[in-house]
Amino acid sequence: MYKKLIAFTFLLNTSLFGQSIYEPIYNSSIYDFLERLSNKNIIELFTDIRPITRQQIAEKLIQVNEQIDKLTSIEKDRLDFVRILA
Numbered sequence: 001m002y003k004k005l006i007a008f009t010f011l012l013n014t015s016l017f018g019q020s021i022y023e024p025i026y027n028s029s030i031y032d033f034l035e036r037l038s039n040k041n042i043i044e045l046f047t048d049i050r051p052i053t054r055q056q057i058a059e060k061l062i063q064v065n066e067q068i069d070k071l072t073s074i075e076k077d078r079l080d081f082v083r084i085l086a
Contacts, residue, residue, distance in 0.1 A: 037075070
């Protein structure tokens with residue numbers, strides 16, 4: 001009984017956390033866009049750490065959307081395009 005309880009606890013704990021899905025580095029368009037916004041101090045991004053997860057990208061896009069007034073019209077169009085892909 002004790003072994004079954006330990007096995008069940010282990011399985012429960014491992015199934016609660018999903019895997020992180022990383023955005024491939026070869027998709028440089030999203031990384032370039034985020035880096036550009038980081039250079040404008042719209043978001044904080046550590047550009048040396050790649051790949052980053054899609055969850056992190058979504059969080060950064062939410063931050064960008066909150067400061068949309070700081071974007072140029074081209075950046076706004078790019079944001080719309082990236083949100084469709086994310």
